[in-house]
Amino acid sequence: MTTNEPNTRNSIRHKHILDLDELNRSDIELIFENTDSMMEVLNRGIRKVPALRGKTIITLFYESSTRTRVSFEQAGKILSADVINVSSDGSSSKKGESLYNTALTLQAMKADAVVIRHQHSGAGYFLAQQMDSTSIINAGDGMHAHPTQSLLDLYTIKKHLGTISSKKVVIVGDLLYSRVARSNLWGLTTMGANIVLCGPKTLLPQDFLDSRLRETNHPFRDIQIEENIDTALEGADVVMTLRLQSERQKAGHLPSLREYSRRFGVTSERLKIAKPNAIIMHPGPMNEGIEIESDVAHGPQSVIESQVTTGVAIRMAVLYDLITGNHSEKES
Numbered sequence: 387m388t389t390n391e392p393n394t395r396n397s398i399r400h401k402h403i404l405d406l407d408e409l410n411r412s413d414i415e416l417i418f419e420n421t422d423s424m425m426e427v428l429n430r431g432i433r434k435v436p437a438l439r440g441k442t443i444i445t446l447f448y449e450s451s452t453r454t455r456v457s458f459e460q461a462g463k464i465l466s467a468d469v470i471n472v473s474s475d476g477s478s479s480k481k482g483e484s485l486y487n488t489a490l491t492l493q494a495m496k497a498d499a500v501v502i503r504h505q506h507s508g509a510g511y512f513l514a515q516q517m518d519s520t521s522i523i524n525a526g527d528g529m530h531a532h533p534t535q536s537l538l539d540l541y542t543i544k545k546h547l548g549t550i551s552s553k554k555v556v557i558v559g560d561l562l563y564s565r566v567a568r569s570n571l572w573g574l575t576t577m578g579a580n581i582v583l584c585g586p587k588t589l590l591p592q593d594f595l596d597s598r599l600r601e602t603n604h605p606f607r608d609i610q611i612e613e614n615i616d617t618a619l620e621g622a623d624v625v626m627t628l629r630l631q632s633e634r635q636k637a638g639h640l641p642s643l644r645e646y647s648r649r650f651g652v653t654s655e656r657l658k659i660a661k662p663n664a665i666i667m668h669p670g671p672m673n674e675g676i677e678i679e680s681d682v683a684h685g686p687q688s689v690i691e692s693q694v695t696t697g698v699a700i701r702m703a704v705l706y707d708l709i710t711g712n713h714s715e716k717e718s
């Protein structure tokens with residue numbers, strides 16, 4: 387390594403990142419340490435290091451994205467990788483090519499990592515099973531998981547509050563269809579947060595939670611569910627708001643958007659119920675005026691833009707780890 391290189395330590399030794407149930411606390415802490423180094427590179431006047439020179443990253447997006455796709459591309463380019471972006475509109479999937487054949491094609495092209503976003507839950511897992519030498523990063527699969535979003539959320543909480551352990555994190559909104567929330571349930575419980583889920587009964591992931599709450603000592607056993615937002619927000623350290631995933635919802639979940647916003651929208655008045663130094667988070671994209679008031683989204687307690695910056699550094703750390711780490715001993 388030259389002195390220009392990020393000062394990273396070790397590797398989590400996973401071949402793929404598909405969800406956060408695969409990462410333990412030390413894995414996440416190691417990613418955080420390496421993200422600190424990547425953040426230092428990101429804050430330099432010239433944001434370029436040769437760490438992944440000669441490596442190829444392909445982003446394969448079957449669903450629209452701004453933050454995730456651009457931040458993976460930026461992360462790869464800062465590390466000097468060749469980054470190739472493929473979207474479903476311009477790919478041979480429009481001509482009927484299967485995901486299996488797309489996977490084999492990308493591997494034959496010697497891609498070191500493929501970052502995939504797909505409308506179907508499990509698409510990243512399927513791709514990972516076909517790959518001998520290429521790492522797969524799940525950038526969002528249906529309503530199932532979005533692990534790098536959760537990593538950046540966790541890192542943001544730690545940076546702003548000093549720790550995640552024992553912090554009260556209230557996640558408000560469409561919990562049923564949110565892959566961000568599902569990955570965060572794993573990440574936040576692993577890091578010792580106290581989680582409260584708040585939303586209309588029709589948008590709570592009841593089946594997902596019930597099966598796990600029946601198991602003795604399941605990590606989700608202490609998660610609280612609260613339908614009254616004012617009660618949920620009492621003493622909150624973190625308020626994480628979620629967009630209504632209308633592209634995934636079936637009809638009949640909500641009487642009206644106005645009613646939803648009145649009952650569950652995070653307003654500056656409601657924010658006063660949380661701790662005075664509570665932080666406001668949103669994975670984006672936001673529907674201001676529905677799940678979050680504009681004054682809150684852009685107010686002094688908002689860390690939403692900090693989440694976006696962190697997303698680049700987290701993705702630099704993850705790409706660097708998967709592509710250069712020795713994952714032969716411990717694979718996912």
Ligand code: CP
Nearest residue numbers: 451452453454669670
């Ligand atoms: N948070 C997130 O996944 O945003 P994009 O859909 O813009 O990537």
